[in-house]
Amino acid sequence: MKATIYDVAKEAGVSIATVSNAINGKGKVSRKRREQILEIMERLQYQPSVIASALMGKQTYTVGMLIPDISNPFFAEIARAVEDRAHQEGYSVIICSTDNRDERVERYLTLLQQKSVDGIIIGTGIEDLDILRRLQANGVPLAMIAREAPALSVDTVVTDDETGGRLAAEHLVSLGHRRLAVLAESRKVSSSRERIRGFREGLSAAGIALEEESIAVCEYKVEDGKRRALELLALPPEERPTGIFCCNDLLAIGALQAAKEKGIPVPEGLSIVGFDDTILASVTDPPLTTVAQPMEEMGRLAFDRLAACLQRRDSERQRVVLKPELKARRSTAPAPQ
């Protein structure tokens, strides 16, 4: 059987309260006793039960993280950064892939609460903000990453998506493109909305309008992007967009595949801009021009924000905005004549 605090106490000839104090550095325990107890713990391979101490109001040292899909490299890289920082502080992270579907979000949130996680990082699109309000009412610390919920008072770490969209627009405009289209993520995803807003602004600053029908809403997977891109490219050459701004790298890969299938050369016949700068962007054919987010930093900061909530629950909510950066690679070129 696994050793408990009772075994240690008995072996040391003290009460369990003293063992508990020795472990937690609480109260006063003579140095001699403490060392003796520690030695016995070692010998018995005693592992304090997080479960039991959590029941007494201590933390579970576990946080949840809701993201659309861990197999999307953008979220996998973010998750790694969150995990590393969490691990440094003794926390574990439960990954929850929601596919941006509200019923999955709700199910996971219920589970996480039943498991008494200490906090939750939200990187998934959520339509119904009441879900988050309820969480906050239950006293669950929250931090948003790569997504926003402006209506809520909640710690947030985002890239400046609007600026990111504008950078993409300016890049394409400077290359002479005037017929542009967008591959968007679900409207639920705030970051996607912001990117499109910035993109539209960037275009209108150059006197170019972005028609509503040039915005194709996709799920976040490659196949969706490809399907919707094929629709956009089905127009006759003189009406067809010469540049597509994609709200993430996965969609951009879909666009790349669509262009290939249509026999349209990239970048000569079509320029494609992605978003995120995941590992994918650097290995595609051609390598993807994309708007980079500082993923490692975002993950780290998001955990730090959450940890700050855990420490002093009353603290100010912060909103951290990181700078995006356009990485020009080879999927963009001057617009065809």
Next chain:
Amino acid sequence: MKATIYDVAKEAGVSIATVSNAINGKGKVSRKRREQILEIMERLQYQPSVIASALMGKQTYTVGMLIPDISNPFFAEIARAVEDRAHQEGYSVIICSTDNRDERVERYLTLLQQKSVDGIIIGTGIEDLDILRRLQANGVPLAMIAREAPALSVDTVVTDDETGGRLAAEHLVSLGHRRLAVLAESRKVSSSRERIRGFREGLSAAGIALEEESIAVCEYKVEDGKRRALELLALPPEERPTGIFCCNDLLAIGALQAAKEKGIPVPEGLSIVGFDDTILASVTDPPLTTVAQPMEEMGRLAFDRLAACLQRRDSERQRVVLKPELKARRSTAPAPQ
């Protein structure tokens, strides 16, 4: 405050034991009482505490998963499959990226045990098998995925790595290659050892020997692969390998980059074969010939194996071996003359 079972019991005018029975469908509770209790739970937004019931010997409905790195697409895809199956059954999964380092493995394993996870899926390379033996001695159900520990009696789901290596060899041999090299993962990683063994067998069946110095051991990251590939390609053209077998897609991308840097055209001047068939393999330039593993199936089966251990602890250990498949894309071609 969050409602507890006491609140529900008081509201319903019954004992907490009856509420507990109603929730768990244990004992006999009249249908009328049960419905009344359920209705009150709903109204009070009562969420049973997993922590408390775990302390009474029930499960935590949480499992751990040790992998080298969640930001490696291979493991991200596996993790997604594990997560989906786990979620179906009401379990959550804690992701632990170990970077294949024993101290991180030990640290995570200790944490997971303190948190009383119901079981652990191991996909990380482990040098010191005693670590796993100790886990088993503590009664923690285990399942290995994509890694083996033949010395242990443990459920295992793997691809037939040896066959995978042989497929790679046969493919290269059939294209006329005779000077071959390997980009290997750490020796700790059993799957990498097996792949190399199969590759070597495949070569020797064609009368080709694989020199020890043609095997470059890397970590599992792109940069490592690139660095070691550069070394392999530093030889004069007539001694340099015409084909490189890489033990995963990430290393293959490193090889691709090294070739590009050296100005060696792929596949005309150098053929490259990867392993895994992650999303990366389909988007590289050129697309990667690689040995595919059925990642979704592996993840699903691994969780099922673990779940089987949880149910009936005494059951037989199983070893599931899945078939790899060579996907010929455009990174391989006939050997240069």
Next chain:
DNA sequence: CTGAAAGCGCTTACAG
């Protein structure tokens, strides 16, 4: 400096 006791929110025999 140390220990007895209460209690966290449940489950599980056991008795009725």
Next chain:
DNA sequence: CTGAAAGCGCTTACAG
């Protein structure tokens, strides 16, 4: 069919 009571492994005042 229902409830009183013990107990899971800890922590936390409180008393000494």
